[in-house]
Amino acid sequence: MYYSEDGASFYEGDWVQGIKQGWGRRVYKSGNVFEGQWMNNQRHGQGTMIWHSLNQRYEGTWENGVIHGFGTHTWFLKRVPGSQYPMRNEYTGEFVNGVRHGRGKFLFAGGAVYDGEWEDNKKYGWGVFTFKNGRIFEGQFENDHMLDHPTFSMDGTTTPDLTGIRTRTPPGYQEELMSVKSAESKNTLGPSLALNIRHLLDEFPEVDRDEEQNQVFCVVLRHISHLKRVYTFYASLGQEEVSDHDNTYIMSKLQFWRLLKDCKCHEKGVTLAEMDRMIARGKSPEEIHTPYEQMLLREYLDHLVTISYHLYQEELTEDEMATGRILATCFSKLIQNNILQYAGSVAGNFLYEPRRAVNALGYMEKCWEIYKLQCRQRRHLPHEPSMKMRQFLWMMMDYKLLNETLTSGQVLRILSTDDPKVSDGEDCNLELEMTFLEFFEGLIGCAVKYVTEDVLKNPSPQASEAGSQGGDMDESIASPASAMLHSRASQMSARGRENESPESASPDLGSPMARASTVDIKHDQSRKTLDTQPSGVLSSSHTDLNPVSSVVTQKVTSEHSPDHLKKSSSVTVPLEEDMSGLEQHRISMVSMGPSGETLEEVPDEEELEEDEEVMDESDRQFNFWTNQIHLFFIRRLFPAYEHMEMLKEETVRDRIRAAEEARLAAIKAEEDARARAQAAEEEALRKAQEELERPKTSETDVTAKEEDEVATTVTSKPSKSPPKEDRPSRKSRK
Known part of the structure; x- marks a missing residue:
């Protein structure tokens, strides 16, 4: 009901x-x-x-x-x-x-x-x-x-x-404490963070393996706090803040790729695809480059140790090689030269801002299908499907996505933004492999270049012809077909319309059915950065919620406002029938201190006005960007992909149809040949039968003919004249 x-x-x-x-x-x-x-x-x-x-x-x-x-x-x-x-x-x-x-x-x-x-x-x-x-x-x-x-x-x-x-x-x-501090315990990281680097230790002499492992543990322990913060920070990229109530995010391969890119690991002469193969133990070829793979904290540490060894082992000096702590030295170099310097400075085209990341990831599944379609199996082990920069450019040409604004040279410049080895302005290397992150980032960069502001402002047929080689762009952005992108654009700023606030972490929590909330949270529009604060936490728009906060407030977009993408207001969420029979409360933005006192902040009105102006400009830029990628993906790339797939399916159907027709023709030809052979065989049998019957017929005919001839001869032969004495004489007749 x-x-x-x-x-x-x-x-x-x-x-x-x-x-x-x-x-x-x-x-x-x-x-x-x-x-x-x-x-x-x-x-x-x-x-x-x-x-x-x-x-x-x-x-x-x-x-x-x-x-x-x-x-x-x-x-x-x-x-x-x-x-x-x-x-x-x-x-x-x-x-x-x-x-x-x-x-x-x-x-x-x-x-x-x-x-x-x-x-x-x-x-x-x-x-x-x-x-x-x-x-x-x-x-x-x-x-x-x-x-x-x-x-x-x-x-x-x-x-x-x-x-x-x-x-x-x-x-x-005390007994437990003594057992933990016992020298017999070699797992200094605890059972949840036990490293699995046996595949690396097997490359060392057996006498050196324990020392190598212990030294790696020491490096991990020395930097474990920062490594955890980095893991948490990148695991939260692209996550909606309300999607996971306990904030327990698990890092995906896509986020791990972004970490490696931000830390400039790919500038050591190794591509992300090659790094995938370094850490691909026990995986099938199809699983090596999937962006949906999830990795726990200990797996994340394993992968960093493995990648550091392959990146820095050839750069070690003789003295460093002789120390007996090669793995630890390589890992320390990765942490000092890459992670500590660059981790948290999120680059790329969409993950640097939460709203853009959430919006762009809505197109990820379809793009993953396109990526897999463009991949080709590698000739070398482990023979996994892989894609190169050249295939990306061919795809753009096949889908007719290149025009006067988005040229092939512009595509190369977009791809080289995150990887300078692709092109230096004069020469280009199209044999580099692409992971899905680079593929997806490249598509978003092409979308921003492909859809210009003039196209959005003047979606006329002339503008369509100038901006594209296929499809029509004469449909208004404000049409019902594009309503979803406005809904998507305001998803992050209007998702609290029916949210009630969670209860305080203090013992006096009360029943959840007795609460409603006034919601008012601002979105952080700045790029995400990871800075080490005095308290040792990260500066991120995904953090900073007090665990003992008595309420959580959130910003609500008014659906009754004509300009609902820019203006918002605080509303009191009404309770539904599941809150019936209990007292309703109105909760303001407060937090509980350690002693239970109420802390309340009243923002300055001038600051609110400045923030509103910044939010308006930020929302305008975000909505424009949302329109760009929506138009590129929904009305250009995906239709072109589907059209190409339709042509391929039609080609396959034609081949199947031709093969079926050929099969039927072959069957018919075989049947005709069989019929002809059977007819010839019957004709041969008939002739043979005739040959067998022909001698008897000839003898009968000859005998009958001879008898006929004899009869004819007898019949036609004149009768003998009577005896001479019986003949009358001529004289007597006279």
């Missing part, structure tokens, strides 16, 4: 006499989902509720539409920059009418744990509080505070001074 015209709000499940009863799934217009048991049109029994807009989840018992009984409530938070672990608060225990009441255990995002009694969402009664440093307090709680220290405030994310508080060391802690 649908509750909205667009089908976004609906129920599917069991009904009894027109009411929801039994097992069912309810999807609300806000995107929130409940799946579980129903009774009398209310959530009742076991069920799971997911508040996508609040980044919260509850699984447990319901009663008359309210959380009641035993269950688990989870609040997903942004993780701390530089950390590989997700941040979340989680309570498992008893609920009464939607609040924590009874026995329960609360796991705080910062690592602290409270296990004890609750009353009205507050710690009340006997409980055990374990701080994140391992110290334990056990005693009475009242009104969310320790009874012995009523002024002591804690939120589980910070470790305050515990000198005046009675705490104890957790059991087994």
Whole structure:
């Protein structure tokens, strides 16, 4: 049953006499989902509720539409920059009418744990509080505070001074600490970061392998914080900030390529495709150059060590070779000369800005199909499909995408922007291999050059002929066919229309169904940069969310404004029926300090006006860029690709048809030959039969002829004259 015209709000499940009863799934217009048991049109029994807009989840018992009984409530938070672990608060225990009441255990995002009694969402009664440093307090709680220290405030994310508080060391802690510090443990990085460089160690004498491995571990430990920040930074490129509520991004091969490009590793005389083959252990040929491959942090470290060895081993001096730490020296050179100097300065044509990255990646899947189509199998091992710069230029010519604005020389200049070895203005090297990142970056660069501002402003047939060699461009950019690009352009700035704010990381979180939010977040329009701050975090538009923030605000684009791509306003998001029966609150932009105090900032009006002007200009440039790539991909490249594929399919069908016709003709010719042979055989048999029958017929004919001749002779012979005496004499006759 649908509750909205667009089908976004609906129920599917069991009904009894027109009411929801039994097992069912309810999807609300806000995107929130409940799946579980129903009774009398209310959530009742076991069920799971997911508040996508609040980044919260509850699984447990319901009663008359309210959380009641035993269950688990989870609040997903942004993780701390530089950390590989997700941040979340989680309570498992008893609920009464939607609040924590009874026995329960609360796991705080910062690592602290409270296990004890609750009353009205507050710690009340006997409980055990374990701080994140391992110290334990056990005693009475009242009104969310320790009874012995009523002024002591804690939120589980910070470790305050515990000198005046009675705490104890957790059991087994000293034994565990001693085992960790034991010299018998060789995995100094921990089990999650154990390097797998056996393939490199096999190239060294067996007596040197342990020393090489230990020295590499030392280099990794020395720079592990920065390497983690680099991993986190590049793993977040192209990710929508609201797409992953716990911010646990995993680096893809596409992002790894961008890291290698930014660090200028390809300027060491090795292409990205060759680096792919360096780290392609255990992969099939089709998997070597895929941009969708994901790599964990330890795999990322393995790949960096492997690539550093191949890049720098020939540059080592004799003294460095004699030290017995060749791998460590190569890795140190890569970190010092490439990663520390250049990582974070994102170049290219789209990944440097979040909105452009999200927009461009919407065309990635189709472009990946085109890339695979243009690849050819290499003659050398491992015989994987690969593409060269020459094939890229041929593709542009075959698809008729070159014109007066985008010439072949201009294409070479676009490709050489990220790789100077392609062309130096006089000579060019079209035999260089291209990964999909270079292919995709090249297409976006061509799109910006191909679609000029005059073409967008004057989409007339004359402008179309001047700007393209195929297709028509006389359709207005403001037409319904291009509405999607305006929607895509404003996706990053208007995605919070129905988002409620997540709850605070403090213990007094309350029920998510009792909250609505006022949303107001600005987009960072500057290029992403990675700088080491005093606190050791990265400067990025994807970070800087306080894990103990009580709310998250977001900017909403007004759909009722005629110029909705430039103007925005703060709105209060109404709650849907899944918030019914509970108190609604209006939450402003605040954050909670370590002691629970409220921190609120009121921006200066002049700063807001300046920011609005900058946002307007930035939005204008972004929308123009969005129109360019939309027009190039949707109305030029993809139709040309589909047309070419249609021609190829038609050619294949013609070949199949011709082969079928040839087969049928051959069959018919064979049948005709067989018929002729059979006819000839029958004729031969007939003649042979005639030959066999011919002698008998001749003898019969001769005998009959002789008899006829004899009869004829007898019949025609005159009869003998009577005797002389019987003849009358002439005289007597007279």
